Amino acid sequence: MSLREAYTTLFLSILDKDGEIKDTADLKHEGKSVDQETVIGVLKSLESREVIKYETISREQLVLTEEGADIADNGSYEARVFYAVPEGEENGISVADLKSKLGQAAQFGQGRAIKNKWIKKSANGGFTRAVESIVDESQNLLRDIREKGAYHDEKVVKDLKKQKHISASKVTSYRVVKGDKFTTQIVKEETDITEEMLKSGEWKTATFKKYNFNAAGVQPRSGALHPLMKVREEYRQIFLELGFSEMPTAQYVESSFWNFDALFQPQQHPARDAHDTFFLSDPATSDRMPMDYVERVKQVHSVGGYGSIGYGYDWKIAEAEKLVLRTHTTAVSSNMLYKLAKEFQETGEWKPVKWFSIDKVFRNETLDATHLAEFHQIEGVVADRGLTLGDLIGTLHGFFKKLGIQKLRFKPAYNPYTEPSMEIFAWHDGLNKWVEIGNSGMFRPEMLLPMGLPEDVAVIAWGLSTERPTMIKYGYNNIRDLVGHKCRLDMVNRNPIARVDK
Ligand SMILES: N[C@@H](Cc1ccccc1)C(=O)O
Structure with missing residues (x-):
């Protein structure tokens, strides 16, 4: 009980x-x-x-x-002194012996024991008893209290x-x-x-304690940003400092057209498979596409143009209409660049741009300790006349320097929409190796020219994930500790935006 x-x-x-x-x-x-x-x-x-x-x-x-309790238990100091003095001996006890026997208590009790006439000075400067027995009233008083x-x-x-x-x-x-x-x-x-209750069937008759919905919860000691949002804020700040402006990314659903076709990604490309991409079922398609531009995209894919021979396959609008959860934020960039080209076509005026976005993308991946079906992409885009690969490399150095990353290496890569393409590697001191941190490239003319951008305008772009640097920065080994309902809450204490002082 x-x-x-x-x-x-x-x-x-x-x-x-x-x-x-x-x-x-x-x-x-x-x-x-x-x-x-x-x-x-x-x-x-x-x-x-x-x-x-x-x-x-x-x-x-x-x-x-504590001292009072000690007296109640072990007697007053003067009583301890009295009992330390041997009975009936001529010489009694020396001051030094008394001290070594009782410690501090000897000092405290000596005076009172004399005042109470319990002990007296002996011939050789020590103490002898002055009475036969005593009543320890101090002790009794404290016991009583x-x-x-x-x-x-x-x-x-x-x-x-x-x-x-x-x-x-x-x-x-x-x-x-x-x-x-x-x-x-x-x-x-x-x-x-x-x-046990389930096994024995006891749960059917048991009485359960009601939830107390009025109970006060634990007062959080600080407000905090989720680590991913904190990292997003840091990247956003860097882009803003570098004079970039943010692209609108609220729309997770895109047509395959903006996600793939506008980016000169052929319709047979493996990334467009259901294994890699989430397709929507209701509604499954969209026909809200600028049809004249769609026609130019169809041409460049199937027969080429703008100095390109194209892919030479039968491009189908049905494939482009399929709605997907965007697989990369480059879908936003393609949409934005098309609008920029349209503005140029209408006004004849060219405005260079520096854009960025940081938001969610979705991929139908096998989930494991480092992969989820959704993650955040950081994307940078610069469009101007006469940009070269040197500008891309220089811009990336400038960007990563702000993050404290000085040593970069680039490896030739392939993207359907960029040429040349480069994977970005950074030297990680802690891990003592080069780690891949992003992907980049110069958008292809097959992508830019059908949009209607000026022929001498080049667009450099790069992308990276927020999860990877966040995991490295905050020491998460499993992405499930960072994202979702199992998110470790101790991060709240480790990453406060404001702490309440106690
Ligand atoms: N879209 C690419 C990243 C990228 C962006 C821009 C240019 C080149 C590459 C990706 O998802 O990995």
């Missing part, structure tokens, strides 16, 4: 017999005063079920300090407080009466459904 159960039984039997508990401070359980902290827990639980009602009694109580928690003589109390042998402390106890639904038959309330 737990203490709480024992108290419950105790209270209910008293109430049943006497109709009232005058003061829980007077109650004893197994010879000891009941613990008022446990008492209030039991009372609250019984009160919530209307079995009892209670009111609080507050009063001051005298309690012994410990027992009763009070003392009638104000002056004595004041003195003892001054000597730091006692102190006053507030104590709370309770008066208890029967409630409207008083009963001595308390059914045990279960808090959890257990495997």
